[in-house]
Amino acid sequence: MSRIRLMVCAAGFGLLLSVPAGVLAQAAPQTAAQMPTGAVSHIGNLTGHPDAGRRQYLRYCVGCHGQDGDGTGENAQWIEPKPRDFTAAVFKCRSTPTGTLPTDEDLFHSVSRGFVTTNMPPWAPLPAQARADVVAYIKAFSPRWQSEQPGTPISVPAETPVTTASILHGRELFQKMECWKCHGPAGHGDGPSASTLTDSKDNPIRPYNFSTGSRFKCGVTNADLYRIFMTGVDGTPMPSFADNLKPEEAWDLVHFLRTLQPIQSPEATLWHAWLPAHAGELRPIGPDAAGQ
Amino acid sequence: MHTNLLPLLAVAALGAGVTAALPTGHAVAGTISGTITFTGTPPKMRPIDMAKEPTCAAQHATPVMNENVVTGTGNTIKNVVVYISAGDHPGAPPTTAVRYDQKGCEYLPHVAVMQAGQPLEIYNDDKTSHNIHPLAKLNPEWNKSQPPGSPPLNATYAKPEFIPVKCNIHPWMHGYFAVMATPHYAISDADGKFTISGLAPGTYTVTAWHERFGTQSQQVTVPASGGATSDFAYKVTPY
Numbered sequence: 391m392s393r394i395r396l397m398v399c400a401a402g403f404g405l406l407l408s409v410p411a412g413v414l415a416q417a418a419p420q421t422a423a424q425m426p427t428g429a430v431s432h433i434g435n436l437t438g439h440p441d442a443g444r445r446q447y448l449r450y451c452v453g454c455h456g457q458d459g460d461g462t463g464e465n466a467q468w469i470e471p472k473p474r475d476f477t478a479a480v481f482k483c484r485s486t487p488t489g490t491l492p493t494d495e496d497l498f499h500s501v502s503r504g505f506v507t508t509n510m511p512p513w514a515p516l517p518a519q520a521r522a523d524v525v526a527y528i529k530a531f532s533p534r535w536q537s538e539q540p541g542t543p544i545s546v547p548a549e550t551p552v553t554t555a556s557i558l559h560g561r562e563l564f565q566k567m568e569c570w571k572c573h574g575p576a577g578h579g580d581g582p583s584a585s586t587l588t589d590s591k592d593n594p595i596r597p598y599n600f601s602t603g604s605r606f607k608c609g610v611t612n613a614d615l616y617r618i619f620m621t622g623v624d625g626t627p628m629p630s631f632a633d634n635l636k637p638e639e640a641w642d643l644v645h646f647l648r649t650l651q652p653i654q655s656p657e658a659t660l661w662h663a664w665l666p667a668h669a670g671e672l673r674p675i676g677p678d679a680a681g682q
Numbered sequence: 683m684h685t686n687l688l689p690l691l692a693v694a695a696l697g698a699g700v701t702a703a704l705p706t707g708h709a710v711a712g713t714i715s716g717t718i719t720f721t722g723t724p725p726k727m728r729p730i731d732m733a734k735e736p737t738c739a740a741q742h743a744t745p746v747m748n749e750n751v752v753t754g755t756g757n758t759i760k761n762v763v764v765y766i767s768a769g770d771h772p773g774a775p776p777t778t779a780v781r782y783d784q785k786g787c788e789y790l791p792h793v794a795v796m797q798a799g800q801p802l803e804i805y806n807d808d809k810t811s812h813n814i815h816p817l818a819k820l821n822p823e824w825n826k827s828q829p830p831g832s833p834p835l836n837a838t839y840a841k842p843e844f845i846p847v848k849c850n851i852h853p854w855m856h857g858y859f860a861v862m863a864t865p866h867y868a869i870s871d872a873d874g875k876f877t878i879s880g881l882a883p884g885t886y887t888v889t890a891w892h893e894r895f896g897t898q899s900q901q902v903t904v905p906a907s908g909g910a911t912s913d914f915a916y917k918v919t920p921y
Contacts, residue, residue: 478823568851571851622824624825627825627850631827
């Protein structure tokens with residue numbers, strides 16, 4: 391082959407290699423989702439667009455969440471828990487009541503924060519605009535967004551002071567609301583019902599074990615914890631207690647739950663200082679005298 | 683008069699005929715009744731071990747059986763929902779609520795049939811908490827805790843769907859909400875018998891649904907007076 395021909399071939403080959411992955415990905419089969427016009431996302435000052443979001447999705451998300459957004463990407467078979475199925479429009483981490491759609495901010499926070507203890511990483515290193523775009527694209531996988539507005543975010547009133555009385559009341563609520571039946575008396579995820587729990591797709595699932603650290607799947611702050619049990623973790627056995635707890639009671643429960651974690655929170659510090667002199671006064675958490 | 687009265691008379695007669703055919707509650711008495719039976723060997727139901735919930739175990743002198751398949755003498759099947767799936771006039775949902783009880787760690791009734799948009803009231807009659815987790819796919823899926831002594835939970839389903847219901851705390855609890863588009867439906871009793879009433883004369887598609895054995899349909903004609911019969915037979919296997 392002549393030198394010029396060789397150079398032209400090499401240049402052509404080099405050009406082919408340099409084609410961005412996005413272009414190649416767009417040659418892939420179309421997704422099943424039909425993009426409704428105007429299905430943008432609004433997060434703060436950002437407006438996310440599904441067309442731009444699609445490029446992000448095909449680069450970062452499709453491997454787990456799948457071409458059709460149904461959680462059947464090629465990685466899905468090897469990971470536990472399974473990736474979210476966006477076509478079902480059921481989401482774990484919301485500020486909105488159980489059974490309602492999350493807000494765009496909820497989805498943005500989930501993407502940014504990731505889900506600790508799962509294969510969903512924090513995508514915070516991506517620019518905020520990219521994350522806003524991908525939120526818009528994710529919404530296109532379920533027709534539910536076309537006919538329904540997100541739920542009204544629950545009001546999270548100002549946190550009540552962290553006191554021993556608050557923690558003690560929270561402990562009573564942990565007993566009375568029967569959290570221990572799944573989460574176990576010390577919150578180790580070993581309650582009597584823990585071993586039989588399945589999620590809404592019939593996959594086995596374990597309740598949160600408070601002794602594993604300081605973070606939850608749906609956040610890190612006390613307000614995040616408040617929202618978890620006041621909106622429920624949809625798609626899982628964790629119900630909403632919004633109908634059963636008044637806001638002050640909910641804060642008491644938050645304060646107690648913090649004492650179950652191996653961290654030096656204000657709640658834990660206060661509790662562990664109080665406990666040695668008073669432990670004998672406490673009734674153990676678990677089945678009461680009636681066996682219930 | 684030059685006006686031809688014949689077309690006017692024809693229209694008037696047609697109008698009167700149409701009016702007569704429209705269902706008016708008290709004037710319509712057609713029924714479809716039948717019996718649901720099976721051939722073959724159905725799956726065996728097993729007793730439920732409620733040892734993990736002593737307050738519920740104590741309510742049952744003998745352990746209750748799994749209710750996935752409930753059969754009766756003469757090879758009949760209970761809890762089959764029979765409904766008009768075509769040929770019907772839709773109706774506004776009733777305003778009276780359908781009641782669903784959690785009692786003795788069981789769902790009563792096992793299958794609650796309601797019309798789309800009809801109110802549903804869920805009661806916890808037990809000394810233990812339950813969580814109500816209807817696993818809807820067409821309707822929103824929600825999950826709420828209901829401690830003992832709570833007021834009833836209110837819910838409504840807008841779309842027709844057969845929704846499995848479970849309690850995550852008590853994994854043996856299984857039930858269904860059968861949300862109907864039609865106002866004409868029934869559920870087979872312990873003898874496998876059902877009656878759908880309030881039907882105008884005409885031809886309908888009647889569908890039977892069972893949680894394990896699936897769906898079957900038939901065309902049934904309700905005569906001008908009296909009722910029609912529609913029996914269903916399922917071929918079943920033990921597994």
